[in-house]
Amino acid sequence: KNEVEQSPQNLTAQEGEFITINCSYSVGISALHWLQQHPGGGIVSLFMLSSGKKKHGRLIATINIQEKHSSLHITASHPRDSAVYICAVGGSNYKLTFGKGTLLTVNP
Amino acid sequence: NAGVTQTPKFQVLKTGQSMTLQCAQDMNHNSMYWYRQDPGMGLRLIYYSASEGTTDKGEVPNGYNVSRLNKREFSLRLESAAPSQTSVYFCASSSGTSLLSSYNEQFFGPGTRLTVL
Numbered sequence A: 001k002n003e004v005e006q007s008p009q010n011l012t013a014q015e016g017e018f019i020t021i022n023c024s025y026s027v028g029i030s031a032l033h034w035l036q037q038h039p040g041g042g043i044v045s046l047f048m049l050s051s052g053k054k055k056h057g058r059l060i061a062t063i064n065i066q067e068k069h070s071s072l073h074i075t076a077s078h079p080r081d082s083a084v085y086i087c088a089v090g091g092s093n094y095k096l097t098f099g100k101g102t103l104l105t106v107n108p
Numbered sequence B: 001n002a003g004v005t006q007t008p009k010f011q012v013l014k015t016g017q018s019m020t021l022q023c024a025q026d027m028n029h030n031s032m033y034w035y036r037q038d039p040g041m042g043l044r045l046i047y048y049s050a051s052e053g054t055t056d057k058g059e060v061p062n063g064y065n066v067s068r069l070n071k072r073e074f075s076l077r078l079e080s081a082a083p084s085q086t087s088v089y090f091c092a093s094s095s096g097t098s099l100l101s102s103y104n105e106q107f108f109g110p111g112t113r114l115t116v117l
Helices: B098-103
Strands: A004-007 A010-014 A019-025 A031-037 A043-049 A052-056 A059-064 A069-074 A083-090 A096-098 A102-107 B004-007 B010-013 B019-025 B031-037 B044-049 B064-068 B074-078 B087-094 B112-116
Touching: A004 A083, A010 A019, A019 A031, A019 A083, A019 A102, A031 A069, A043 A052, A043 A059, A043 A069, A069 A083, B004 B087, B010 B019, B019 B031, B019 B087, B031 B064, B031 B074, B044 B064, B044 B074, B074 B087
Parallel strands: A010 A102, B010 B112
Antiparallel strands: A004 A019, A019 A069, A031 A043, A031 A083, A052 A059, A059 A069, A083 A096, A083 A102, B004 B019, B019 B074, B031 B044, B031 B087, B064 B074, B087 B112
16 A cells, blocks of 8 residues: 655745645655645646656646655745645555645735 | 535534435546545545545545545445534546556646544
């Protein structure tokens, strides 16, 4: 079973700061997902990546397959970025294994 | 498009009662999933369905049953609710089939908050 570890568990930042959230996993994967869960509970997919780097607006996700590690970066953070960010990894089947999430709070 | 819808949004049950959580998607997705989310734990897969007519157990299937009624609908049934089943339940769907499913984005419903007394 793949173990997925996220760090930090909690992160507080000031508006405008550069933020990094890390995800490590124990077993080789086919894909890694980053998800965002809003305070109201809704979950949306941010990225799916299997290699390299993806960028969407102020969000950047990178993955290092050899080191079994991924990072999610947020540039110029804003209070509306406050949410729980979840890393999930998938193997050669239908199933994703989820990390426990990182609670990000961005203060104005 | 409504995406993934779930009913009800909230439910309180007494121990031993039964209920069915409903999920529907209008994106013509093949795969559908039921997860539970508990404080301090990641989302855990209860059951999934890779295609219409097939269902398989996930990580925590005990105490639950599912039905893939058609391509759109995937229901989760608690036959005899227990306090340990107090949780937030999420339904999700993705377009993937077979070995490629983990490459496909999963779309989540809004969740059902269930309390079992």
